[in-house]
Amino acid sequence: NIDPASLLPKLPRPEELKPFPTACSTLFRGHEGRVRSLALDPSGTWLASGGDDGTVRIWEASTGRQLWSSKVGDDEAVDVVRWRPGREAVILSAAAGDDIYLIVPPIQDPETEKKSQDVLDAGFGYATNATQTLTASGIRKEPVARWARPGSRLEEEGVLLKVSVRSTVKVISWHRRGDFFSTVSPTAQRSAVAIHTLSKHLTQIPFRRLPGIPQAVQFHPSRPLFFVATQRTIRSYDLQKQELVKIIQPGARWISSFDVHPGGDNLIVGSYDRRLLWHDLDLSARPYKTLRFHSKAIRAVKFHKGGFPLFADASDDGSLQIFHGKVVGDMMENATIVPVKVLKGHKVRSALGVMDVDWHPKEPWCASAGADGTCRMWM
């Protein structure tokens, strides 16, 4: 008699898969109310956060010291903060309500600050706001978004541009080159997904119809592909040919977040119905692995992008689960996925736990945003 378990490939033990984050190294306290979103800048120096108190804050990542703060939301929460990719300029994007803010925080040297301001200002020459198109019936068509200065108080704080769309923005996702970013306004129906061109101050609506309510978007890390997640499916589109490439069905009832592996051929998907799914895009439309580790919704999932085979999720049960996820070049071989650590510490508040997670750009460290009002760095 052969025990069927003995035929399964043996997974390595977590100790053999070091390094991965194991303990809370820094606490970031200052937000009043939930911290909804956070992001580490491309150099790993600064942690940006946004939350229910309507503020965007920037912290020294290594010490937990708050360096800068601006209240951009009057009554609205800051739902998302994301850094523009690239190190030649330092630009932070944040959204509160139906406004997207582009920020050059006063934390950098004069040369970089000047470059960053130039990147934001270049588009003023295009004056797309002025050219309101006329519809067939001759009625003035409102532009899908308005690009403008946000007013002197915010400008003095370094918040230099405001892009106003028509409905609350929940997601910002940047293209790697830093000229395009996409936003998701789930309640906006036809214009739920927008693509913005920074150098032209131009906002476009790429999809006239979407089969469901959009939840999240991602640009492919190297090819001109664009992923859109609705509640149940993820579609990839070729942006140049303007055509649907693939439909992925994770089998989740409500997708909360997804991320594309830096190699471009694998996806992780998190869902409010507590599932974490790994998709190998070469293999099948169905998930290669379904991971159920949390007792509550998963709100965020993220791959490490700096060379470590790691990914993490954040859950309303108050914990983060860290996984080893090694993708092999060989098309015939599947990824090795091993849960290596549960990170606990965030307190659950009103049934909400960890709202967002991000990785350090180079080191095997991650940061989390909590409904308990804190951000934490884990090393």
Place this chain on the structure above:
Amino acid sequence: MDGQSVQSGPRQVQVVFTTNFPDIELPEGKRQLLVPTDVRRYQLSQILNSESMLDTPAPIPFDFLVNGTFLRTTIDEYLTAHGLSSETTLSLQYVRSLIPPLYEASFEHDDWVSCVDVLSENSSARSWSSSGLVPGSERILSGSYDGLLRVWNKSGQVIATSSSAGAGGHTASIKSARYISSTKVASAGMDRTIRVWKYTESEDHFSGQLKPALELYGHKGYIHSIDVHGPSNLILSASQDDKIGIWTSAVSSAPEAPSSLLPSALTSKRRKLSTSTSTPQRGPLSLISAHTAPVQAVIFNPLDPTVAYSCGQDHTIRTFDLVTSRNVDTRTTSHPLFSIAALPGISTQLIAAGTSARHITLLDPRVSARTTQVMTLRGHTNLVSSIAPDPSSSYGLVSGSHDGTCRIWDLRSTRQGTKEEGGGVVGDAVYVIEREWTKGKKAVGGEGVKVFGVNWDVELGIVSAGEDKRVQINRGRGITEPGNA
């Protein structure tokens, strides 16, 4: 019984007691002794104190070194562990036991304290000064996240505070500050500048002045730490911009400042208001790009100021020839490195580097030495932010960590690392200094207790700076070299 005879009483071994301290030396005829092999440090200490040996009026606690390592077991266990027979004659070197570093005082600040330096009769800056110190006029220099430098006397009174941002001071938090001499100070931090200050005291020494003398521009990122060498006027800097700066504190020989990095180049309205006064502005002698990630610390080789050592987040410890500004040696470790100190060592020069992985790595930076790692010091539970050598011992050092403790290490106190630790030679702390007010309470993520800077002075002791807005002083004299106490 299997025929082997059972010894009546414990086995015995011949020992020779030696010491480097003449005041506790045994008379020649008493140095050899037959002792039972089941004794430990405590019994050996009692034997030494006894009437027939040292005949001490009050018992002196002793520690014993065998082959340079502290005896932590019975002699029998030591012999077994090292495959020695009891026929061996064992040489036991004795030293006074370590004295716990007692808490002495805390100096309260308005904001986080990032760094401390000390001016005392034995500090290097004193030896670079033209005149001696008035007895009792030791000074502590602290740099704070509020952007201010403060000079304190031993009683905790502020003698001088540096100018504010609008009056020629730092425009952001200070990260590092050093005495160049008793009348000259350098500081640097998050405004990316190094500032040199002229320091003077009033006749009665109860007040003083820190006057801006020079502003140095060139870095495009935070300056995490600086080191100074008085005789050559040189300053070294480690920056977030991945570069190491070499600067001079002599205004006349400093190159022109890069105009694009001056405050006048700032475009945001808010910061234009805080322009500088008439302090001279200069640039670097040299900026070295060698590290591939932020540089966290750089120091002069204390034995040869034409050589510098640096460490950074790129996991490397690098050696530089300052005459040619060349990176002559690079050692790559497994972790980002946040602090560095040069230790004279036992027979060679050693570098200690503090990691984000909660330990301290010791290595031999000489080009000829190919073994990378000498020893690992373990025990901290968060990033090791600062290291300072024991000024009165070649075996001691102190480290400060984001875990809210300073730990004292004695390089003679070592053991074999466990499998989980990756083997090798491991040192455990001989003393742990908590922040006094926490009473040992642990803080998640070092919240409120992180130690950012530490210094060890012969006169003042262990002086540490932290997120608790305090400079804390613990008596540190004679901890790892008791004979000098």
